[in-house]
Amino acid sequence: MRPAAFLDRDGTIIEESGYLDRLDRLVFFPYSVDAIRALNRAGFAVVVVTNQAGIARGIVREVFVAEAHAHIAARVEAGGGRIDGFYYCPHYPTGTVAEFTRTCDCRKPRPGMLRQAAADLQLDLSRSFTVGDRWHDVGAGAAAGARGILVRTGLGAEEEKTPPPGVIPAAIVDDLAAAAAWILEHTRGTRA
Numbered sequence: 001m002r003p004a005a006f007l008d009r010d011g012t013i014i015e016e017s018g019y020l021d022r023l024d025r026l027v028f029f030p031y032s033v034d035a036i037r038a039l040n041r042a043g044f045a046v047v048v049v050t051n052q053a054g055i056a057r058g059i060v061r062e063v064f065v066a067e068a069h070a071h072i073a074a075r076v077e078a079g080g081g082r083i084d085g086f087y088y089c090p091h092y093p094t095g096t097v098a099e100f101t102r103t104c105d106c107r108k109p110r111p112g113m114l115r116q117a118a119a120d121l122q123l124d125l126s127r128s129f130t131v132g133d134r135w136h137d138v139g140a141g142a143a144a145g146a147r148g149i150l151v152r153t154g155l156g157a158e159e160e161k162t163p164p165p166g167v168i169p170a171a172i173v174d175d176l177a178a179a180a181a182w183i184l185e186h187t188r189g190t191r192a
């Protein structure tokens with residue numbers, strides 16, 4: 001079983017832009033492809049896990065999410081990297097689209113997406129990490145038995161000021177590049 005780096009999408013791999021609903025608003029951070037490639041080479045599965053409540057709220061269409069993820073996958077592959085899986089939660093407890101309006105086990109900080117990916121891809125959660133710009137990213141990691149890193153991009157610098165009780169990050173770093181470096185540094189000699 002491989003360890004994984006579960007990467008949040010908005011504010012972590014790409015710029016936070018509210019509810020992303022058009023490809024021309026999808027902007028990669030300049031280091032994201034390099035960071036993903038470094039994690040690939042160190043033996044980590046790289047899995048994108050993203051809350052997409054905009055689907056339940058009728059703001060974002062599921063076909064667009066698929067299009068955005070195909071675009072991200074292609075961009076990473078063009079740079080010599082690989083994303084092993086994309087998981088998104090389309091739900092929201094108070095949405096407007098009936099089919100997605102409910103509580104669920106996949107909306108971060110719940111661990112459903114991580115557990116599903118672990119089952120699909122044979123991942124060792126105990127050696128895995130989450131990286132994200134929200135405390136719910138760190139919380140999802142902890143709930144799944146992984147370790148969470150908060151990044152200061154996206155909403156992270158604001159989030160850093162208000163840590164919720166009981167949510168303990170493994171590290172708080174500036175961005176995904178620093179998070180990847182931190183993971184490699186702290187798993188040297190122990191990886192698959």
Ligand SMILES: [Mg+2]
Nearest residue numbers: 008010011133
């Ligand atoms: Mg985010």
Ligand SMILES: [Zn+2]
Nearest residue numbers: 089091104106
């Ligand atoms: Zn969900």
